[in-house]
Amino acid sequence: MRKYGLLLALLLVAGTLTAGLSAAGGFQEGQRNEYWIQWDGGANVTLNTTLYGPTDLLNKTKESIVQAGLEKAEKLFISQATQKLAGEGLTLKNATAEIIGYNSTGPLETVVRGYVPNFAKYYSYDGVWEVTLDVLRVADLAQIDPTKLNGSVMLENTFIVHLPLGATLKVLPGNYTAKSHGSYVSINVTREGNTVTIRSTIYFAKGVTYADIQAIYGKPRTFVIQYAGRSGSENSTTWKMAIFNNITVEKNQTVFDSVEEYKEPESYISYLKFQITYQGVEKAENSLYQKYAQQFQEQGVTVKAGKVRILNLNSTGPLVVRYHFILQNFTKEVNGSYVYAYDPKLELGTMQFLNRLDANLNETKVTRFTLPEGAKFTELPEDVHVTLNGNSVSMTVEKVSDREVVIRSSVFLRYGTPLKDYQALMGKIPDRVEFKYELPSGGKKGICGPAFAVALIVLPALLYRKR
Numbered sequence: 001m002r003k004y005g006l007l008l009a010l011l012l013v014a015g016t017l018t019a020g021l022s023a024a025g026g027f028q029e030g031q032r033n034e035y036w037i038q039w040d041g042g043a044n045v046t047l048n049t050t051l052y053g054p055t056d057l058l059n060k061t062k063e064s065i066v067q068a069g070l071e072k073a074e075k076l077f078i079s080q081a082t083q084k085l086a087g088e089g090l091t092l093k094n095a096t097a098e099i100i101g102y103n104s105t106g107p108l109e110t111v112v113r114g115y116v117p118n119f120a121k122y123y124s125y126d127g128v129w130e131v132t133l134d135v136l137r138v139a140d141l142a143q144i145d146p147t148k149l150n151g152s153v154m155l156e157n158t159f160i161v162h163l164p165l166g167a168t169l170k171v172l173p174g175n176y177t178a179k180s181h182g183s184y185v186s187i188n189v190t191r192e193g194n195t196v197t198i199r200s201t202i203y204f205a206k207g208v209t210y211a212d213i214q215a216i217y218g219k220p221r222t223f224v225i226q227y228a229g230r231s232g233s234e235n236s237t238t239w240k241m242a243i244f245n246n247i248t249v250e251k252n253q254t255v256f257d258s259v260e261e262y263k264e265p266e267s268y269i270s271y272l273k274f275q276i277t278y279q280g281v282e283k284a285e286n287s288l289y290q291k292y293a294q295q296f297q298e299q300g301v302t303v304k305a306g307k308v309r310i311l312n313l314n315s316t317g318p319l320v321v322r323y324h325f326i327l328q329n330f331t332k333e334v335n336g337s338y339v340y341a342y343d344p345k346l347e348l349g350t351m352q353f354l355n356r357l358d359a360n361l362n363e364t365k366v367t368r369f370t371l372p373e374g375a376k377f378t379e380l381p382e383d384v385h386v387t388l389n390g391n392s393v394s395m396t397v398e399k400v401s402d403r404e405v406v407i408r409s410s411v412f413l414r415y416g417t418p419l420k421d422y423q424a425l426m427g428k429i430p431d432r433v434e435f436k437y438e439l440p441s442g443g444k445k446g447i448c449g450p451a452f453a454v455a456l457i458v459l460p461a462l463l464y465r466k467r
């Protein structure tokens with residue numbers, strides 16, 4: 001995550017963060033970040049931060065730099081800039097730092113210069129490059145609570161982006177203003193040739209409230225510069241998993257067996273295996289059991305028995321999680337029929353992101369649903385096959401017999417898919433489809449079978465750019 005401008009270095013040097021922000025008189029900082037982008041997406045960058053006040057914090061910071069030594073302080077500022085960019089998924093290379101004004105009575109200025117590969121990202125989805133800038137300083141401000149500060153906060157920021165020679169500008173962010181009780185943000189965007197300048201002012205008045213912050217920041221937005229002119233290389237990640245369910249309805253109970261295989265990305269699967277082993281397999285298994293049992297219980301389903309096992313922790317293959325539950329009240333009578341509800345979007349229909357999907361998503365599920373002797377399916381949903389620009393959602397229903405069906409589903413979402421295309425795709429697919437059936441007389445009544453998956457699903461939180 002980003003840190004609060006200049007102040008992480010101050011914290012590392014002298015621990016003055018809390019005292020400085022608590023001081024009366026107001027905190028004032030300026031940033032001027034300039035980027036020269038090349039056609040491979042890399043950029044030479046100059047990151048300039050100026051601390052103006054309050055006076056106590058300014059003086060303490062200068063004293064800390066003198067005490068630590070200029071060379072050490074410069075390394076700290078480089079480390080800060082490196083960590084900030086790493087939080088955005090970027091790497092700072094060949095960095096140098098310069099500190100100006102530490103031995104004067106004026107402002108304190110730091111300048112970090114370096115090279116950032118893949119600063120702009122190419123999307124073959126529509127053949128464009130994009131740069132996303134946090135001009136509202138959301139990541140920085142998330143590290144503090146402005147309502148607790150004994151003074152105002154003023155952040156004045158300038159982002160200057162030089163596009164590659166010959167680039168065709170496609171999209172510019174719009175101007176934006178929001179205010180509440182003296183606090184405000186203001187964004188102004190200008191263009192001169194292939195240079196885009198975005199100026200943002202963020203001001204929190206002394207005594208700002210959560211309601212004020214909500215009024216200013218309540219509507220999430222991204223500030224994206226989009227351009228075209230040459231194709232580039234994509235460096236995308238694929239999240240891939242498969243689920244195999246067996247649901248067997250018996251006279252007085254339902255047996256629910258599930259196997260989940262987490263296949264890609266390999267590096268993240270290895271990380272999960274390490275974390276599970278390090279924290280304890282039994283602990284992880286108990287946690288997953290509790291989460292699954294809780295969701296069953298919230299839907300009125302009684303868990304008579306259950307077990308979770310995590311497998312393949314010491315192999316190079318997929319991470320495998322097996323679930324076994326014996327349930328009561330799994331089915332419910334609705335207008336004379338029993339109903340099993342199923343989500344053909346595989347729980348991927350309500351993801352939240354601001355601009356584009358930043359990974360390929362590939363999820364498959366096979367569910368075998370078996371009724372007891374004497375029961376039969378009376379109504380099955382139509383198959384689902386929807387595609388849009390390389391994205392697809394599919395569900396096929398195979399009737400094996402009067403009392404057994406197999407549901408095969410898949411969802412593939414493409415790297416770079418814009419939010420509007422994702423919403424258009426999901427808008428063509430029902431949120432749930434129903435499998436209706438009759439049970440023999442005396443069949444158990446209860447709640448309809450859930451179509452959820454708890455497990456280790458971590459995809460939605462990793463789909464949007466953090467920049």
